[in-house]
Amino acid sequence: MIPDEVYVQKTIEGDVESFNELVQRHHTRIYGLAYRMLSNPEDAADATQEAFLEAYKSIKSFQFQSKFSTWLYRVAINTCQQYIRKSDSRARTLSAYTRSVEENDAQYDSDCPDRILVKSESDRMVQEAISQLPPKQRIVVSLFYMQHLKYHEIAEVLDCPEGTVASRLNTAIKTLKSKLQNPHHL
Amino acid sequence: MDLDCKRVIENLSLHSNPDLSHEERAEFKIHLVQCQSCQKEYEEMLHTAAVLESLPALDPPPDLLGRTQERITREHRRHGLAFFANPFAGILRLLKLDPPPNFVNCTAVLFYLMLTVFLAKLTFFDTTEPTPVSTPNRSLHPDAQIVGVPLGSIKATVQRIGTEEESKEGSTKLE
Numbered sequence: 001m002i003p004d005e006v007y008v009q010k011t012i013e014g015d016v017e018s019f020n021e022l023v024q025r026h027h028t029r030i031y032g033l034a035y036r037m038l039s040n041p042e043d044a045a046d047a048t049q050e051a052f053l054e055a056y057k058s059i060k061s062f063q064f065q066s067k068f069s070t071w072l073y074r075v076a077i078n079t080c081q082q083y084i085r086k087s088d089s090r091a092r093t094l095s096a097y098t099r100s101v102e103e104n105d106a107q108y109d110s111d112c113p114d115r116i117l118v119k120s121e122s123d124r125m126v127q128e129a130i131s132q133l134p135p136k137q138r139i140v141v142s143l144f145y146m147q148h149l150k151y152h153e154i155a156e157v158l159d160c161p162e163g164t165v166a167s168r169l170n171t172a173i174k175t176l177k178s179k180l181q182n183p184h185h186l
Numbered sequence: 187m188d189l190d191c192k193r194v195i196e197n198l199s200l201h202s203n204p205d206l207s208h209e210e211r212a213e214f215k216i217h218l219v220q221c222q223s224c225q226k227e228y229e230e231m232l233h234t235a236a237v238l239e240s241l242p243a244l245d246p247p248p249d250l251l252g253r254t255q256e257r258i259t260r261e262h263r264r265h266g267l268a269f270f271a272n273p274f275a276g277i278l279r280l281l282k283l284d285p286p287p288n289f290v291n292c293t294a295v296l297f298y299l300m301l302t303v304f305l306a307k308l309t310f311f312d313t314t315e316p317t318p319v320s321t322p323n324r325s326l327h328p329d330a331q332i333v334g335v336p337l338g339s340i341k342a343t344v345q346r347i348g349t350e351e352e353s354k355e356g357s358t359k360l361e
Binding site: 016019020023024027028031044045048049052053056122123126127130141146173174176177180181 | 258
């Protein structure tokens with residue numbers, strides 16, 4: 001498999017198709033990260049597009065000192081944080097998520113396994129609990145548990161010491177534990 | 187909860203802090219084995235972590251990839267356009283045409299060049315004859331020409347003709 005960095009070099013030289021190859025490779029992961037951070041499928045899709053566009057515009061600032069995916073995560077996190085700052089995003093979050101779950105539930109209803117329904121409900125609760133974490137904790141939870149990055153990779157993405165990553169994860173887990181044990185607080 | 191428990195719970199090694207020393211880590215592990223309350227807390231955290239790990243991978247909307255790639259390509263084209271070629275690109279987009287940026291740039295240059303030549307010709311190099319003010323009198327002989335004659339010469343001619351006629355009349359009378 002051709003390394004990402006080769007495509008990055010070609011993109012810098014003006015080959016847009018190389019960047020589109022990178023989009024194809026990474027869009028699922030970036031969407032997953034955006035969704036966990038924004039808890040809203042529409043915002044997540046928009047943020048994914050924005051993140052890739054921003055990455056394309058600033059591709060020349062990529063120094064080839066880290067992995068392209070690390071750099072891309074950083075761009076995506078910045079984009080998502082801008083979305084979080086937007087006041088209307090928070091307002092839309094819950095309603096859109098509930099709507100998407102209802103749509104999913106309707107889809108699952110047709111398949112009809114109760115097990116899936118229960119799983120869907122528990123996933124919804126977990127996602128809701130994640131969305132109530134402070135953004136910094138939300139990011140580390142998403143990168144560690146959903147994107148399966150290692151401590152040092154997360155530290156590189158967030159430009160902070162590994163100890164900070166560990167402590168944020170511990171705090172997030174404790175908060176999530178108490179939220180999931182008392183779901184009426186959600 | 188004694189002080190040890192508090193410390194252990196604060197630093198619970200589910201995500202072990204890399205800054206902790208080996209001794210501290212060993213101390214926490216020993217405490218975890220001995221203290222049921224901390225053990226319960228630790229297991230609950232493990233459970234929470236397992237719940238997070240079990241969350242399903244999310245599939246992006248099916249059209250997200252296409253939309254993103256299209257946007258990137260559009261940005262690439264827009265970036266390749268010279269500022270003066272933007273109106274042309276806009277018109278071509280309206281016509282649902284999407285030629286390469288270099289082609290649009292060249293067309294724009296050509297258009298502006300032709301426009302400049304046309305305007306320059308109109309302004310500085312216009313050599314066409316002025317059109318006659320009135321339509322020619324069709325009753326005139328085809329070879330007849332309309333010529334400008336000074337007003338004084340017309341008066342002089344009229345006077346001369348008058349004098350000639352008078353002298354003719356005089357000579358007739360004498361005869």
